[in-house]
Amino acid sequence: MALKATGIIVEYNPFHNGHLYHAAQAKKRTEADIVIAVMSGNFLQRGEPAFIHKWARAEMALHNGVDLVFELPYAFATAHAPTFAEGAIRILDAARCSTFCFGSEDGDIAPFQRSLHLLQQSGGQYEQAVKDAVGRGLSYPKALNEAYLAVATTVPVDEPLADLSKPNNILGFHYMEAAQAIGSTMQAITIPRIIAQYHDDAIPGNQIASATGIRKAFFQSDGLQAVNAFIPETTRDILLDWQADQRQFGSWSTLYPYLRYTILREGPDQLKMIADITEGIENLFIRAATTHSTFEHFMEEVKSKRYTWTRIQRMLTHIFTGFTYSMRQLMPAPSYLRLLGMTAAGQRYLNETKKRMKLPLISKAAASTDPSLQMDIHASNMYALGIGNNQIGSDYDRHPIIIR
Template sequence: MKATGVVVEYNPFHYGHAYHVRQAKTLTSSDVAIAVMSGSFLQRGEPAIVSKWARTKMALQNGVDIVCELPYIYAVQKAETFANGAVAILDALKCRSLFFGSEDGDIEAFERTAHAWHEKKEEIDFFTKEKVKEGFSYPAAAAAAFQEVIDPKHLLDLSRPNNILGFHYVKAILERSPHMEPFTSRRIASGYHDEELPENQKIASATSIRKALKVHGTFEQVTAYLPQATLKQLQDYHSSYGLLHTQEAYFSFLKQVFHTMDTAELAGIYEIEEGIEHRMQKAISHASSYEEYLSLLKTKRYTWTRLQRMNTQLLMRMKKTAMHELLKERKAPYIRLLGMSKKGQQYLSLVKKELDVPLVSKLSAFSHPALDLDIRASRVFSLPIKEPMQTNLTEAEFKTSPIRYDEETGLFQSL
């Protein structure tokens, strides 16, 4: 059996994602699609709208065959670290290809750019650091450095979010998994950051869907843009836990962290650099909402996304020393299996003996400092939920076995 990998968040799973899964299998001629999915918190530093388990069910009901969790140490990170972690897991699972959507849609452009980066790495790193010193954000500095060092005529536009991620996937493959083949197709319809639901089409951005849910507080406005399985999972989660997760729900907990840590402790948190902890303390004392706090904090140098990640690391009390130690290892520390279809289970049975990374289906059978962080992230994620449902959700981290989905009956069961 042949497997292709996709790197996802499914926040929530929509028709664009369903198209992406179909394209992944078709264009790579693969039997199964393996999704490496962020867990409780996402690459841009936001909480997932619902739990990993609910999003796993959405994925399995819409064509994904295996869902594994992208560990926290990779998930809430800049694009390069995020991509390296995802590729490491897909490589460990013996994927022959990785498929991603992009604004460019031409895999040769990604490969040219990755090779150019590899040849001119030292110069690009030097100019990137210089641009950061001038006050550029890191993504803007990296894009400017490329234009400084390499003729951009035949290279990627690295100002676009999916192009940036795709470039780092291809670069990671070039560096660590040359036997894995990258594929891409152009994103269709709504752009990644589109905030308004489109008219006369079913594919909307996840951003616009989340915004509509937040603004209207009902599911009516988004029904046309979501597969029935996704809509049911969202409704069931809201009914069970009384909310869909937003950053605003964590603002009081973030304030509590500030109130219980001194400046020196803040400076030791991962991603907090260059004395920004002083600016953070001042901003939090004047803000009455998360959005107002970030607005007071934002500068040209620090993007909204970087600030969001910084504050998630703070909520997690993630120390620099601990994160740097965990990121030293190039190989994935483990593969956390969240769910699979019948076909996915067949694939795992075939490759299981070849795996050189532990496949984790029960937390009681495996321990690792990075896995401890995944558990901590789930506990922090549950904080806005009222008891006793908060405890129920955190216990699910230990009690829930990988979900098995039967495509023929449409039923779920735990192994």
């Protein structure tokens, strides 16, 4: 009998006990044989450098319930929610997952299904309302929620809709929207996010904390002791190995000197060609980089009501990596499955399924000249330069991790 796969969309920044629960529940509730994770590379959806590189994070996952890890290409991993979701869903669909499972604040799939149906019946009213709200200066998340609420009030609904003011609900909705848009046959499943929400601090006495809270506790305490309770033993061991190699952990504070240099070197004519740069904000970036020697002070100057912290960080990520509007146009959809690692069960699934997969499987970076893959390699090199780990070019040498 063919192995059945369920898919999850992750960043693992770093892998923690909540992720362990998610992977186990995804497998249990879908009655799947294996779990496939599509994981962001070295730069993430909120416009941040990863805490540690993609290979270490993939290894954490493979020790803790995930059987295959595919990399979400840079162009989608660093995009706003709809594009991020579409890229990830296309990869899971191409890998022949029968289901996908996401964590949400609602924890029930029915409200998402009703919300998706409602917006489909709006006749374009929802899309236009989003555009109008963005035009008035609202951030995209606020514009989406305002438009959603406006449509919801015009149509009588007897049962609850999804709360699209919550970050995990928003992503989950976009996953389902993307699956429907591409005609995927994957069934959507959701599980409730437990104990810690997306931005919550790590609370002593709990065993689950958000990745944001874990990173905050780590950087404030400058050590793993503060976060040991929230992470599996294998995550701790990999982080200890990372420290032993005298590597820095990824953060904008670490990368800022390189970012500042790039902003000041490029100047306004070059910066305005960078993806997501709009409305002359490149001039504000140059003024702030000229004045401020720390990332925190730089951000204090450039943040505004019109631009969310996350949106600004995405712009800065693209400046740091040199990702332009014209480069983005070359990458309209994922064009390969980049394998980062597998378990023995994952390897069996690949052997059984790879001929039926909808995208080519890439296990060696040197085997392809795809522009999206070349961007992933470049982003990895820039990340390695920023954290000073002397692994520039290592994507060409790395083989998929195998955990038996």
